[in-house]
Amino acid sequence: MTDAPEQDAPDDEVAAGAHDEPVVPDDLAFDVESLPGGALGALEAVLMVADEPVSAVRLATVLALPTARVEELLHELAADYRGEHGGRVRGFELREVGQGWRVYSAPAYADVVGRFVLDGQTARLTQAALETLAVIAYRQPVTRGQVSAVRGVNVDGVVRTLVARGLIVETGTEPTSGALLYATTGYFLERMGLSTLDELPPLAPYLPEIDAFEGVDDTGRTIGEPV
DSSP: OOOOOOOOOOHHHHHHHHTTSOOOOTTOOSOGGGSTTHHHHHHHHHHHHOSSOBOHHHHHHHHTOOHHHHHHHHHHHHHHHTTTTSSOOOSEEEEEETTEEEEEEOGGGHHHHHHHHHTTTTSOOOHHHHHHHHHHHHHOSEEHHHHHHHHTSOOHHHHHHHHHTTSEEEEEEOTTTOOEEEEEOHHHHHHHTOSSGGGSOSOGGGSOOGGGGTTBOTTSOBTTOOO
């Protein structure tokens, strides 16, 4: 009896094993195993700059290694950071979150990290910052030029500080001048103990209407005015 000729594997069988090997970038001009620390060091370097969880498949593609090999390395790093290989316990850990991996500070150091993150953020706002924030809160959305016109001084630096503190945010551009518009954030309401802007004290009548400063661009200069 003649043996039946061998047939190519069905497409679905080929596809089933396709994910085991990453796609190697055409421009990969180095072997990660030859780098200092080898593949483990290369993987660690990539994870240290990742700002969101990265899948093992993507890491395998970047490193030009089989996905299974990268998964082994990930678990090895995670164990090493936990001190399971005889080394010291690190202040950070490697976690698998959802469909990806990322380095995080270890929960045991949450209080210390929290103090660092919040350091300087609890400092009182300066009088200039409070005045600028008040103008924005009551007359939002407004441009920096309009706020400067109300206060009579340049507020560029103060606005940057308020943005950094998360109290205000850019909300678009002014149709006529194209200047950036600013408004308060939900964090502002939270810090003020308010549910909505309608709960702000009735200070608005003491501020000039923003319409009075129509045509003022983001530098505080009236459009068309000589520089």
